[in-house]
Amino acid sequence: MKIIADANIPFVSECFSSIGQVGTVAGRQITPEVIADADVLLVRSITPVNADLLADSNVRFVATATIGFDHVDIDFLRRNNIGFASAPGSNANSAAEYVIAGLLDVAQRYDLDLEGKSIGIIGAGNVGGRVAKKCAALGMDVLLNDPPLHRQTGDAKYRPLKELFDCDFITLHTPLTFEGPDKTYHLADESFFKSLKERCVFVNASRGDVVDSEALKAAMRSGRLRAVVLDVWEGEPDIDTGLLKMVDIGTPHIAGYSLDGKIAGMIMIYRAACEYFGLEPEFDLKDFLPEPAVPQLKLNPTAGNEQAALLEAVQKVYRIDHDDTKLRHLIDKPAEKQGEYFDSLRKNYPVRREFHNTEVILAGGKSALAEKLAGIGFKTTQSGK
Secondary structure (H helix, E strand, C coil): CEEEEECCCCCHHHHHCCCCEEEEECHHHCCHHHHCCCCEEEECCCCCECHHHHCCCCCCEEEECCCCCCCECHHHHHHCCCEEECCCCCCHHHHHHHHHHHHHHHHHHCCCCCCCCEEEEECCCHHHHHHHHHHHHCCCEEEEECHHHHHHHCCCCECCHHHHCCCCEEEECCCCCCCCCCCCCCCECHHHHHHCCCCEEEEECCCHHHECHHHHHHHHHHCCEEEEEECCCCCCCCCCHHHHHHCCEECCCCCCCCHHHHHHHHHHHHHHHHHHCCCCCCCCHHHCCCCCCCCEEEECCCCCCHHHHHHHHHHHHCCHHHHHHHHHHHHHCCHHHHHHHHHHHHHCCCCCCCHHHCEEEECCCCHHHHHHHHHHCCEEEECCC
8 A cells, every 4th residue: 555645744654654655745745646656645734635636646545633624625535436534633732731821821922811801712612612621721722713613513602703893812723614694714804803892912823814804904903903923824825924924923833733633633534544444553652742841840930920921831831932033044045945945944843742741849848839830731739849
């Protein structure tokens, strides 16, 4: 069995070699010629999988090691009896931790106390649901908007979009859809931004095209937005450098790029491929996850400064500001090299581990802080000293 895989899926060769011959290719270089004689195609979000790619191939099974699959033409696969799998939830915790890191960073920059602030979460699925729990643990007032989930469940916790417009923070976690009652393409348009509360903080870690970039820039110029955190961009990898210069935090579509999330996604599609072809899987998550770089962290927070302690703990594990700094080097690149640089940041992304790999030892028995740390994902121990 011949397998072609995105080279940015960690350990894909080591894992999938148990079921076939693996060739790895950069995601944007996966072409009809490359996959012509392949049986299995493994991608991430940057590879469009459709008739143009697959029509003349022998591919029998496609998998994406990502939560979303708007880059895959599911109908084409179904019509042509091609198996499909994705990795729902695999990097959801990573993306939620990214949002928490962004909120804490912005709060420090603007001297904001997150406790008691309201946050509107648009899209309350795998990622948005985790963001909601973590924000609630920080003492934030959480409002959810998710029309499909509201229709499915009838749960009144899912509010109309207009009820979120008065929130202090807004974060987007929707899939990208282009039609129907829940179309999300340019959901955040001129009208959206004009409806937001003055000095709102805006976060997008979903898909770049959910936001109208020109409308966002206009809202920023007008002073309506206090701060903006963007992980995703229209036109990736050729992003709007003018927008990058304006945002407070800009990163290269890496919110879900924790090593834990990447390997979880790889294992999910590996097991799906094994099931599809009637094979016994040989590997599991534990076979590929290394020991964390920061297994333990000691904190001795000062009284009344819980938020600073939270930021300190998060930054020991993940520095969102470092990702921002690296992306800003793109501005100095020649225009024809900027897209290549954007992709290189993703391909060569450093190892990032999730909070649950780190135990925080708190001196002084700060129980409220311990609850917040645990609520955003850390293990906690109180030393009492």
